[in-house]
Amino acid sequence: MTLIADAVAALGLTLPPASAPVATYVSTVRSGALLYVSGQIPMADGQPACLGRIGDGLSAADGLRAAQAAALGVLAQVAAATDGRVASVRQVVKLGVFVACTPDFTGQPQVANGASDLMVAVFGDAGRHTRAAVGVAALPRGVAVEVDAVFELEAGQ
Amino acid sequence: MTLIADAVAALGLTLPPASAPVATYVSTVRSGALLYVSGQIPMADGQPACLGRIGDGLSAADGLRAAQAAALGVLAQVAAATDGRVASVRQVVKLGVFVACTPDFTGQPQVANGASDLMVAVFGDAGRHTRAAVGVAALPRGVAVEVDAVFELEAGQ
Amino acid sequence: MTLIADAVAALGLTLPPASAPVATYVSTVRSGALLYVSGQIPMADGQPACLGRIGDGLSAADGLRAAQAAALGVLAQVAAATDGRVASVRQVVKLGVFVACTPDFTGQPQVANGASDLMVAVFGDAGRHTRAAVGVAALPRGVAVEVDAVFELEAGQ
Numbered sequence: 308m309t310l311i312a313d314a315v316a317a318l319g320l321t322l323p324p325a326s327a328p329v330a331t332y333v334s335t336v337r338s339g340a341l342l343y344v345s346g347q348i349p350m351a352d353g354q355p356a357c358l359g360r361i362g363d364g365l366s367a368a369d370g371l372r373a374a375q376a377a378a379l380g381v382l383a384q385v386a387a388a389t390d391g392r393v394a395s396v397r398q399v400v401k402l403g404v405f406v407a408c409t410p411d412f413t414g415q416p417q418v419a420n421g422a423s424d425l426m427v428a429v430f431g432d433a434g435r436h437t438r439a440a441v442g443v444a445a446l447p448r449g450v451a452v453e454v455d456a457v458f459e460l461e462a463g464q
Numbered sequence: 465m466t467l468i469a470d471a472v473a474a475l476g477l478t479l480p481p482a483s484a485p486v487a488t489y490v491s492t493v494r495s496g497a498l499l500y501v502s503g504q505i506p507m508a509d510g511q512p513a514c515l516g517r518i519g520d521g522l523s524a525a526d527g528l529r530a531a532q533a534a535a536l537g538v539l540a541q542v543a544a545a546t547d548g549r550v551a552s553v554r555q556v557v558k559l560g561v562f563v564a565c566t567p568d569f570t571g572q573p574q575v576a577n578g579a580s581d582l583m584v585a586v587f588g589d590a591g592r593h594t595r596a597a598v599g600v601a602a603l604p605r606g607v608a609v610e611v612d613a614v615f616e617l618e619a620g621q
Numbered sequence: 622m623t624l625i626a627d628a629v630a631a632l633g634l635t636l637p638p639a640s641a642p643v644a645t646y647v648s649t650v651r652s653g654a655l656l657y658v659s660g661q662i663p664m665a666d667g668q669p670a671c672l673g674r675i676g677d678g679l680s681a682a683d684g685l686r687a688a689q690a691a692a693l694g695v696l697a698q699v700a701a702a703t704d705g706r707v708a709s710v711r712q713v714v715k716l717g718v719f720v721a722c723t724p725d726f727t728g729q730p731q732v733a734n735g736a737s738d739l740m741v742a743v744f745g746d747a748g749r750h751t752r753a754a755v756g757v758a759a760l761p762r763g764v765a766v767e768v769d770a771v772f773e774l775e776a777g778q
Contacts, residue, residue, distance in 0.1 A: 329573070330573060330576075330577045330580055330581075331577065331580045331581050331583075331584040331591075331592065332559070332576075332580045332592065332593055332594065332595045333592045333593065333594060334594065335594060336555060336556075336557050336558070336592075336593060336594045338497065338498065338555065338557050338614075338616045339496070339497060339653070340652065340653060341652065343557055343558050343594040343614075344594060345594040345595055345596065346595065346596035346597065346598070360567065398650060398652065399650075400650050400652050400657055401650070401657050402646070403596060405596070405598045407567075407599075407758075408758055408759055409758070409759070410601075410674065410721075410758050410759050411759065412759050413759060413760070413761060413762050413763040414761075415759070415760065415761045416643070416644060416761045416762075419644075419646075420644045420645065423644055423645045423646045424644075424645050426645075427645040434645075435645065435646065435647045435650075436646055436647065436650060437646060437647060437648065437649060437650045437657040437658060437659040437769070438646045438659050438660065439659065439660030439717060439719070439767065439769040440660065440761060441660070441719045441757045441759075441760060441761075441767060442721075442757055442758045442759030442760060443598045443599055443600055443601075443757055443758055444564075444565055444566070444567050444599045444600055444601050444724075444757075444758050445565055445566070445567050445568065445569050445570060445572070445599030446570070446572065446598060446599060447570060447571075447572045447573045447597060447598075448570050448573075449570040453596065453598060455594070455596040457652075457657075459652045486730070487730060487733075487734045487737055487738075488734065488737045488738050488740075488741040488748075488749065489716070489733075489737045489749065489750055489751060489752045490749045490750065490751060491751065492751060493712060493713075493714050493715065493749075493750060493751045495654065495655065495712065495714050495771075495773045496653070496654060500714055500715050500751040500771075501751060502751040502752050502753065503752065503753035503754065503755070517724065560753060562753070562755045564724075564756075567758075600755045600756055600757055600758075601721075601722055601723070601724050601756045601757055601758050602722055602723070602724050602725065602726050602727060602729070602756030603727070603729065603755060603756060604727060604728075604729045604730045604754060604755075605727050605730075606727040610753065610755060612751070612753040
Protein backbone atom coordinates (compact mmCIF):
# COMPACT_ATOMS: atom_id res chain seq x y z
CA MET A 308 0.00 0.00 0.00
CA THR A 309 3.00 2.27 -0.58
CA LEU A 310 2.11 5.77 -1.69
CA ILE A 311 3.98 7.39 -4.59
CA ALA A 312 4.73 10.33 -2.28
CA ASP A 313 6.33 7.95 0.25
CA ALA A 314 8.33 6.12 -2.41
CA VAL A 315 9.66 9.47 -3.60
CA ALA A 316 10.49 10.52 -0.04
CA ALA A 317 12.37 7.25 0.49
CA LEU A 318 14.68 8.37 -2.35
CA GLY A 319 15.44 11.60 -0.47
CA LEU A 320 13.24 13.59 -2.86
CA THR A 321 9.99 15.48 -2.40
CA LEU A 322 6.83 15.08 -4.46
CA PRO A 323 5.83 18.62 -5.46
CA PRO A 324 2.21 19.79 -5.51
CA ALA A 325 0.46 18.84 -8.74
CA SER A 326 0.71 22.09 -10.69
CA ALA A 327 -2.46 23.50 -12.19
CA PRO A 328 -2.42 24.35 -15.92
CA VAL A 329 -2.72 28.08 -16.50
CA ALA A 330 -4.85 27.63 -19.61
CA THR A 331 -7.69 25.57 -21.05
CA TYR A 332 -5.82 22.30 -21.15
CA VAL A 333 -5.71 19.82 -18.26
CA SER A 334 -2.90 17.91 -16.58
CA THR A 335 -4.24 14.40 -17.15
CA VAL A 336 -6.79 12.65 -19.32
CA ARG A 337 -7.87 9.05 -18.84
CA SER A 338 -8.75 7.00 -21.92
CA GLY A 339 -9.43 3.34 -21.29
CA ALA A 340 -6.54 1.99 -19.23
CA LEU A 341 -4.23 4.81 -20.32
CA LEU A 342 -3.52 8.01 -18.42
CA TYR A 343 -2.04 10.76 -20.57
CA VAL A 344 0.00 13.38 -18.68
CA SER A 345 0.64 16.88 -20.04
CA GLY A 346 4.21 18.06 -20.43
CA GLN A 347 5.60 18.94 -17.01
CA ILE A 348 8.45 21.35 -16.30
CA PRO A 349 10.75 21.56 -13.26
CA MET A 350 9.15 23.56 -10.46
CA ALA A 351 10.54 24.84 -7.15
CA ASP A 352 8.42 26.73 -4.65
CA GLY A 353 5.73 27.09 -7.28
CA GLN A 354 8.05 28.69 -9.83
CA PRO A 355 9.72 27.28 -12.96
CA ALA A 356 13.19 26.00 -12.09
CA CYS A 357 16.27 24.70 -13.91
CA LEU A 358 16.25 27.58 -16.38
CA GLY A 359 18.58 27.71 -19.37
CA ARG A 360 19.92 25.57 -22.19
CA ILE A 361 22.20 22.57 -21.90
CA GLY A 362 25.48 23.40 -23.58
CA ASP A 363 25.05 27.12 -22.91
CA GLY A 364 25.84 27.53 -19.23
CA LEU A 365 24.11 24.34 -18.11
CA SER A 366 25.84 20.95 -18.07
CA ALA A 367 24.49 17.48 -18.80
CA ALA A 368 24.41 16.94 -15.02
CA ASP A 369 22.26 20.04 -14.65
CA GLY A 370 20.01 18.61 -17.31
CA LEU A 371 19.71 15.30 -15.50
CA ARG A 372 18.53 17.11 -12.38
CA ALA A 373 16.05 19.11 -14.47
CA ALA A 374 14.70 15.90 -16.01
CA GLN A 375 14.31 14.39 -12.55
CA ALA A 376 12.47 17.50 -11.36
CA ALA A 377 10.15 17.45 -14.38
CA ALA A 378 9.52 13.74 -13.80
CA LEU A 379 8.60 14.47 -10.18
CA GLY A 380 5.96 16.78 -11.63
CA VAL A 381 4.69 13.88 -13.75
CA LEU A 382 4.47 11.69 -10.65
CA ALA A 383 2.58 14.41 -8.79
CA GLN A 384 -0.01 14.48 -11.58
CA VAL A 385 -0.32 10.68 -11.60
CA ALA A 386 -0.75 10.64 -7.83
CA ALA A 387 -3.43 13.35 -8.07
CA ALA A 388 -5.29 11.47 -10.81
CA THR A 389 -5.36 8.18 -8.89
CA ASP A 390 -5.58 7.11 -5.24
CA GLY A 391 -1.87 7.89 -5.04
CA ARG A 392 -0.64 4.36 -4.51
CA VAL A 393 2.40 3.01 -6.35
CA ALA A 394 0.38 -0.12 -7.10
CA SER A 395 -2.21 1.92 -9.01
CA VAL A 396 0.26 2.14 -11.89
CA ARG A 397 0.37 -1.04 -13.94
CA GLN A 398 3.08 0.23 -16.28
CA VAL A 399 4.83 3.43 -17.24
CA VAL A 400 4.29 3.19 -21.00
CA LYS A 401 6.07 6.17 -22.55
CA LEU A 402 8.07 9.24 -21.60
CA GLY A 403 8.75 12.09 -24.00
CA VAL A 404 11.84 13.98 -22.84
CA PHE A 405 12.42 17.35 -24.50
CA VAL A 406 15.80 18.91 -23.75
CA ALA A 407 16.47 22.60 -24.51
CA CYS A 408 20.04 22.57 -25.78
CA THR A 409 22.56 23.97 -28.20
CA PRO A 410 22.87 22.31 -31.62
CA ASP A 411 26.14 20.65 -30.64
CA PHE A 412 24.87 18.91 -27.49
CA THR A 413 24.38 15.17 -28.03
CA GLY A 414 23.89 13.89 -24.47
CA GLN A 415 20.07 13.86 -24.46
CA PRO A 416 20.06 10.21 -23.26
CA GLN A 417 22.11 11.05 -20.17
CA VAL A 418 19.78 13.97 -19.40
CA ALA A 419 16.70 11.81 -19.91
CA ASN A 420 18.03 9.22 -17.47
CA GLY A 421 17.12 11.68 -14.71
CA ALA A 422 13.49 10.96 -15.55
CA SER A 423 13.87 7.30 -16.47
CA ASP A 424 15.79 6.29 -13.35
CA LEU A 425 13.17 7.94 -11.14
CA MET A 426 10.40 5.89 -12.71
CA VAL A 427 12.25 2.64 -12.11
CA ALA A 428 13.20 3.67 -8.56
CA VAL A 429 9.55 4.31 -7.72
CA PHE A 430 7.74 1.59 -9.68
CA GLY A 431 10.36 -1.13 -10.17
CA ASP A 432 9.78 -3.24 -13.31
CA ALA A 433 6.46 -1.45 -13.84
CA GLY A 434 8.52 1.71 -14.27
CA ARG A 435 10.43 0.42 -17.29
CA HIS A 436 9.08 2.53 -20.12
CA THR A 437 9.69 3.46 -23.72
CA ARG A 438 10.98 6.92 -24.36
CA ALA A 439 12.05 9.44 -26.95
CA ALA A 440 14.69 11.99 -25.99
CA VAL A 441 15.24 14.92 -28.33
CA GLY A 442 17.00 18.27 -28.21
CA VAL A 443 14.73 21.24 -28.84
CA ALA A 444 15.23 24.95 -29.48
CA ALA A 445 13.41 26.31 -26.43
CA LEU A 446 10.88 25.33 -23.78
CA PRO A 447 8.07 27.04 -21.86
CA ARG A 448 9.18 29.70 -19.40
CA GLY A 449 12.82 29.04 -20.23
CA VAL A 450 13.21 25.68 -18.49
CA ALA A 451 15.85 23.18 -19.59
CA VAL A 452 13.67 20.03 -19.73
CA GLU A 453 10.01 19.12 -20.28
CA VAL A 454 8.63 15.59 -19.81
CA ASP A 455 5.26 14.24 -20.95
CA ALA A 456 4.02 10.71 -20.36
CA VAL A 457 1.57 7.90 -20.93
CA PHE A 458 0.84 5.53 -18.04
CA GLU A 459 -1.26 2.37 -17.89
CA LEU A 460 -3.33 2.19 -14.71
CA GLU A 461 -4.74 -0.76 -12.83
CA ALA A 462 -8.43 -1.45 -13.26
CA GLY A 463 -10.49 0.51 -10.73
CA GLN A 464 -8.23 3.56 -10.92
CA MET B 465 -26.61 17.12 -33.74
CA THR B 466 -24.22 20.07 -34.13
CA LEU B 467 -21.59 19.60 -36.81
CA ILE B 468 -17.95 20.45 -36.10
CA ALA B 469 -18.03 22.70 -39.18
CA ASP B 470 -21.02 24.61 -37.75
CA ALA B 471 -19.44 24.94 -34.31
CA VAL B 472 -16.33 26.37 -35.95
CA ALA B 473 -18.43 28.75 -38.05
CA ALA B 474 -20.23 29.94 -34.91
CA LEU B 475 -16.83 31.10 -33.65
CA GLY B 476 -16.39 33.23 -36.77
CA LEU B 477 -13.86 30.75 -38.20
CA THR B 478 -13.91 28.45 -41.21
CA LEU B 479 -13.18 24.75 -41.21
CA PRO B 480 -10.66 24.23 -44.02
CA PRO B 481 -10.78 21.24 -46.37
CA ALA B 482 -9.09 18.19 -44.86
CA SER B 483 -5.68 18.35 -46.52
CA ALA B 484 -4.40 15.23 -48.26
CA PRO B 485 -0.95 13.98 -47.26
CA VAL B 486 1.52 14.31 -50.11
CA ALA B 487 3.30 11.07 -49.23
CA THR B 488 2.70 7.51 -48.06
CA TYR B 489 1.37 8.41 -44.64
CA VAL B 490 -2.28 9.13 -43.89
CA SER B 491 -4.05 11.88 -41.98
CA THR B 492 -5.83 9.69 -39.42
CA VAL B 493 -5.63 6.16 -38.07
CA ARG B 494 -8.24 4.61 -35.81
CA SER B 495 -7.09 2.14 -33.15
CA GLY B 496 -9.76 0.99 -30.75
CA ALA B 497 -11.52 4.09 -29.42
CA LEU B 498 -8.58 6.33 -30.30
CA LEU B 499 -8.18 8.41 -33.43
CA TYR B 500 -4.60 9.48 -34.12
CA VAL B 501 -4.23 12.62 -36.26
CA SER B 502 -1.05 13.43 -38.23
CA GLY B 503 0.71 16.71 -37.59
CA GLN B 504 -1.27 19.50 -39.27
CA ILE B 505 0.13 22.84 -40.40
CA PRO B 506 -1.67 26.15 -40.99
CA MET B 507 -3.17 26.28 -44.48
CA ALA B 508 -4.82 29.12 -46.42
CA ASP B 509 -6.26 28.63 -49.90
CA GLY B 510 -4.55 25.26 -50.08
CA GLN B 511 -1.10 26.66 -49.33
CA PRO B 512 1.02 26.61 -46.14
CA ALA B 513 0.40 29.77 -44.14
CA CYS B 514 1.82 31.51 -41.06
CA LEU B 515 5.40 31.14 -42.29
CA GLY B 516 8.40 32.04 -40.16
CA ARG B 517 9.77 31.66 -36.66
CA ILE B 518 8.39 33.15 -33.46
CA GLY B 519 10.94 35.57 -32.08
CA ASP B 520 12.35 36.28 -35.54
CA GLY B 521 9.80 38.55 -37.20
CA LEU B 522 6.75 36.74 -35.80
CA SER B 523 5.23 37.56 -32.41
CA ALA B 524 3.59 35.30 -29.83
CA ALA B 525 0.24 36.61 -31.09
CA ASP B 526 1.19 35.52 -34.62
CA GLY B 527 2.03 32.14 -33.17
CA LEU B 528 -1.33 31.88 -31.42
CA ARG B 529 -3.09 32.46 -34.74
CA ALA B 530 -0.85 29.86 -36.39
CA ALA B 531 -1.70 27.34 -33.66
CA GLN B 532 -5.40 28.04 -34.14
CA ALA B 533 -5.04 27.55 -37.90
CA ALA B 534 -3.17 24.26 -37.43
CA ALA B 535 -5.82 23.12 -34.94
CA LEU B 536 -8.53 23.92 -37.50
CA GLY B 537 -6.69 21.48 -39.75
CA VAL B 538 -6.86 18.87 -36.98
CA LEU B 539 -10.61 19.43 -36.68
CA ALA B 540 -11.01 19.09 -40.45
CA GLN B 541 -9.32 15.69 -40.29
CA VAL B 542 -11.47 14.57 -37.34
CA ALA B 543 -14.62 15.67 -39.15
CA ALA B 544 -13.52 13.78 -42.29
CA ALA B 545 -12.78 10.61 -40.29
CA THR B 546 -16.16 10.61 -38.51
CA ASP B 547 -19.72 11.63 -39.35
CA GLY B 548 -18.61 15.17 -38.62
CA ARG B 549 -20.72 15.71 -35.51
CA VAL B 550 -19.31 17.40 -32.40
CA ALA B 551 -20.89 14.61 -30.36
CA SER B 552 -18.80 11.98 -32.16
CA VAL B 553 -15.82 13.10 -30.10
CA ARG B 554 -15.90 11.68 -26.59
CA GLN B 555 -12.70 13.45 -25.52
CA VAL B 556 -9.78 15.33 -26.97
CA VAL B 557 -7.01 13.30 -25.34
CA LYS B 558 -3.72 14.92 -26.35
CA LEU B 559 -2.35 17.76 -28.44
CA GLY B 560 1.30 18.03 -29.41
CA VAL B 561 2.09 21.66 -30.23
CA PHE B 562 5.42 22.25 -31.98
CA VAL B 563 6.43 25.90 -32.23
CA ALA B 564 9.23 27.01 -34.59
CA CYS B 565 11.05 29.67 -32.61
CA THR B 566 14.30 31.27 -31.67
CA PRO B 567 16.22 29.82 -28.70
CA ASP B 568 15.24 32.77 -26.49
CA PHE B 569 11.46 32.50 -26.99
CA THR B 570 9.72 31.03 -23.95
CA GLY B 571 6.05 31.74 -24.67
CA GLN B 572 5.17 28.33 -26.16
CA PRO B 573 2.19 27.99 -23.76
CA GLN B 574 0.63 31.24 -24.99
CA VAL B 575 1.10 30.10 -28.59
CA ALA B 576 -0.37 26.67 -27.85
CA ASN B 577 -3.46 28.27 -26.32
CA GLY B 578 -4.52 29.09 -29.88
CA ALA B 579 -5.05 25.35 -30.37
CA SER B 580 -6.25 24.54 -26.86
CA ASP B 581 -8.88 27.26 -26.67
CA LEU B 582 -10.33 26.18 -30.01
CA MET B 583 -10.83 22.63 -28.76
CA VAL B 584 -12.69 23.81 -25.67
CA ALA B 585 -14.77 26.30 -27.69
CA VAL B 586 -15.89 23.51 -30.02
CA PHE B 587 -16.22 20.53 -27.67
CA GLY B 588 -16.73 22.07 -24.23
CA ASP B 589 -15.52 19.84 -21.39
CA ALA B 590 -14.83 17.06 -23.91
CA GLY B 591 -12.29 19.41 -25.43
CA ARG B 592 -10.15 19.63 -22.30
CA HIS B 593 -7.00 17.77 -23.30
CA THR B 594 -3.48 17.08 -22.21
CA ARG B 595 -0.77 18.74 -24.22
CA ALA B 596 2.95 19.21 -24.69
CA ALA B 597 4.17 22.52 -26.11
CA VAL B 598 7.79 22.70 -27.21
CA GLY B 599 9.93 25.05 -29.27
CA VAL B 600 11.57 23.43 -32.28
CA ALA B 601 14.23 24.44 -34.79
CA ALA B 602 12.13 24.32 -37.96
CA LEU B 603 8.89 22.92 -39.34
CA PRO B 604 7.68 21.54 -42.67
CA ARG B 605 7.41 24.09 -45.47
CA GLY B 606 8.52 26.86 -43.12
CA VAL B 607 5.36 27.18 -41.04
CA ALA B 608 5.45 28.53 -37.48
CA VAL B 609 3.35 25.85 -35.75
CA GLU B 610 2.47 22.17 -36.22
CA VAL B 611 -0.16 20.36 -34.13
CA ASP B 612 -0.74 16.61 -33.88
CA ALA B 613 -3.44 14.96 -31.78
CA VAL B 614 -5.08 11.93 -30.23
CA PHE B 615 -8.88 11.92 -29.89
CA GLU B 616 -11.19 9.41 -28.23
CA LEU B 617 -14.31 8.79 -30.32
CA GLU B 618 -17.76 7.63 -29.33
CA ALA B 619 -18.62 4.01 -30.05
CA GLY B 620 -20.04 3.61 -33.55
CA GLN B 621 -17.72 6.23 -35.05
CA MET C 622 3.99 -16.22 -43.13
CA THR C 623 6.47 -13.63 -44.39
CA LEU C 624 8.95 -12.46 -41.79
CA ILE C 625 9.66 -8.75 -41.35
CA ALA C 626 13.36 -9.54 -41.83
CA ASP C 627 12.61 -11.22 -45.18
CA ALA C 628 10.37 -8.38 -46.33
CA VAL C 629 13.17 -5.94 -45.53
CA ALA C 630 15.70 -8.12 -47.37
CA ALA C 631 13.43 -8.22 -50.41
CA LEU C 632 13.82 -4.43 -50.55
CA GLY C 633 17.59 -4.83 -50.72
CA LEU C 634 17.94 -3.68 -47.10
CA THR C 635 19.09 -5.42 -43.93
CA LEU C 636 17.22 -5.60 -40.66
CA PRO C 637 19.74 -4.56 -38.01
CA PRO C 638 19.97 -6.26 -34.61
CA ALA C 639 17.45 -4.83 -32.13
CA SER C 640 19.63 -2.41 -30.18
CA ALA C 641 19.59 -2.65 -26.40
CA PRO C 642 18.86 0.56 -24.46
CA VAL C 643 21.90 1.69 -22.49
CA ALA C 644 19.80 2.92 -19.57
CA THR C 645 16.76 2.06 -17.47
CA TYR C 646 14.22 2.44 -20.23
CA VAL C 647 13.19 -0.35 -22.57
CA SER C 648 12.78 -0.58 -26.34
CA THR C 649 9.13 -1.62 -26.41
CA VAL C 650 6.13 -1.67 -24.09
CA ARG C 651 2.87 -3.43 -24.87
CA SER C 652 -0.36 -1.89 -23.60
CA GLY C 653 -3.52 -3.58 -24.81
CA ALA C 654 -3.28 -3.93 -28.58
CA LEU C 655 -0.68 -1.16 -28.82
CA LEU C 656 3.07 -1.60 -28.97
CA TYR C 657 5.01 1.54 -28.10
CA VAL C 658 8.55 1.72 -29.55
CA SER C 659 11.27 3.92 -28.07
CA GLY C 660 12.98 6.47 -30.30
CA GLN C 661 15.42 4.66 -32.59
CA ILE C 662 18.47 6.18 -34.23
CA PRO C 663 20.38 5.06 -37.34
CA MET C 664 22.92 2.36 -36.51
CA ALA C 665 25.67 0.77 -38.57
CA ASP C 666 27.88 -2.01 -37.21
CA GLY C 667 26.55 -1.31 -33.74
CA GLN C 668 27.48 2.38 -33.85
CA PRO C 669 25.37 5.51 -34.37
CA ALA C 670 25.36 6.46 -38.06
CA CYS C 671 24.17 9.33 -40.25
CA LEU C 672 25.75 11.93 -38.00
CA GLY C 673 25.20 15.65 -38.47
CA ARG C 674 22.48 18.19 -39.19
CA ILE C 675 20.43 18.56 -42.34
CA GLY C 676 21.23 21.91 -43.90
CA ASP C 677 24.71 21.94 -42.38
CA GLY C 678 26.72 19.51 -44.48
CA LEU C 679 23.93 16.94 -44.85
CA SER C 680 21.30 17.12 -47.60
CA ALA C 681 17.63 16.20 -47.56
CA ALA C 682 18.61 13.00 -49.38
CA ASP C 683 21.06 12.19 -46.58
CA GLY C 684 18.21 12.79 -44.15
CA LEU C 685 15.93 10.44 -46.06
CA ARG C 686 18.51 7.67 -45.75
CA ALA C 687 18.90 8.43 -42.03
CA ALA C 688 15.14 8.22 -41.55
CA GLN C 689 15.07 4.89 -43.36
CA ALA C 690 17.90 3.60 -41.16
CA ALA C 691 16.15 4.73 -37.99
CA ALA C 692 12.93 3.11 -39.21
CA LEU C 693 14.81 -0.14 -39.79
CA GLY C 694 15.69 0.07 -36.11
CA VAL C 695 12.00 0.45 -35.29
CA LEU C 696 11.21 -2.64 -37.36
CA ALA C 697 13.96 -4.58 -35.58
CA GLN C 698 12.33 -3.76 -32.24
CA VAL C 699 8.88 -4.75 -33.49
CA ALA C 700 10.24 -8.03 -34.82
CA ALA C 701 11.96 -8.72 -31.49
CA ALA C 702 8.78 -7.95 -29.52
CA THR C 703 6.59 -10.25 -31.64
CA ASP C 704 7.02 -13.54 -33.49
CA GLY C 705 8.63 -11.50 -36.25
CA ARG C 706 5.97 -12.01 -38.89
CA VAL C 707 4.72 -9.15 -41.06
CA ALA C 708 1.19 -10.35 -40.33
CA SER C 709 1.66 -9.78 -36.59
CA VAL C 710 1.27 -6.06 -37.23
CA ARG C 711 -2.34 -5.04 -37.69
CA GLN C 712 -1.53 -1.39 -38.32
CA VAL C 713 1.33 1.05 -38.03
CA VAL C 714 -0.48 3.72 -36.02
CA LYS C 715 1.95 6.62 -35.58
CA LEU C 716 5.51 7.62 -36.41
CA GLY C 717 7.26 10.53 -34.75
CA VAL C 718 10.10 11.72 -36.99
CA PHE C 719 12.57 14.11 -35.38
CA VAL C 720 15.01 15.72 -37.81
CA ALA C 721 18.14 17.51 -36.56
CA CYS C 722 18.42 20.49 -38.87
CA THR C 723 19.27 24.13 -39.28
CA PRO C 724 16.51 26.69 -38.67
CA ASP C 725 16.15 27.33 -42.41
CA PHE C 726 15.55 23.72 -43.45
CA THR C 727 11.90 23.07 -44.31
CA GLY C 728 12.06 19.65 -46.00
CA GLN C 729 11.18 17.55 -42.94
CA PRO C 730 8.41 15.77 -44.91
CA GLN C 731 10.83 14.59 -47.61
CA VAL C 732 13.21 13.34 -44.90
CA ALA C 733 10.39 11.57 -43.05
CA ASN C 734 9.35 9.77 -46.24
CA GLY C 735 12.43 7.59 -45.74
CA ALA C 736 10.64 6.11 -42.73
CA SER C 737 7.10 6.26 -44.10
CA ASP C 738 7.87 4.59 -47.42
CA LEU C 739 9.63 1.73 -45.64
CA MET C 740 6.55 1.00 -43.53
CA VAL C 741 4.31 0.84 -46.58
CA ALA C 742 6.85 -1.26 -48.50
CA VAL C 743 6.94 -3.82 -45.68
CA PHE C 744 3.32 -3.83 -44.44
CA GLY C 745 1.29 -2.58 -47.42
CA ASP C 746 -1.94 -0.86 -46.40
CA ALA C 747 -1.31 -1.85 -42.77
CA GLY C 748 1.79 0.33 -42.99
CA ARG C 749 -0.13 3.52 -43.71
CA HIS C 750 0.34 5.52 -40.53
CA THR C 751 -0.13 8.95 -39.05
CA ARG C 752 3.02 10.92 -38.43
CA ALA C 753 4.48 14.15 -37.13
CA ALA C 754 7.72 15.40 -38.68
CA VAL C 755 9.52 18.23 -36.91
CA GLY C 756 12.95 19.83 -37.06
CA VAL C 757 14.85 19.72 -33.78
CA ALA C 758 18.01 21.32 -32.43
CA ALA C 759 20.02 18.16 -31.75
CA LEU C 760 19.62 14.42 -31.30
CA PRO C 761 21.27 11.71 -29.19
CA ARG C 762 24.86 10.93 -30.13
CA GLY C 763 24.75 13.45 -32.94
CA VAL C 764 22.55 11.53 -35.38
CA ALA C 765 20.46 13.31 -38.00
CA VAL C 766 17.12 11.55 -37.44
CA GLU C 767 15.27 9.78 -34.60
CA VAL C 768 12.01 7.86 -35.11
CA ASP C 769 9.61 6.63 -32.44
CA ALA C 770 6.41 4.70 -33.10
CA VAL C 771 3.14 3.20 -31.99
CA PHE C 772 2.00 -0.06 -33.62
CA GLU C 773 -1.23 -2.01 -33.26
CA LEU C 774 -0.59 -5.74 -33.08
CA GLU C 775 -2.80 -8.67 -33.94
CA ALA C 776 -4.41 -10.52 -31.04
CA GLY C 777 -2.13 -13.25 -29.71
CA GLN C 778 1.02 -11.20 -30.26
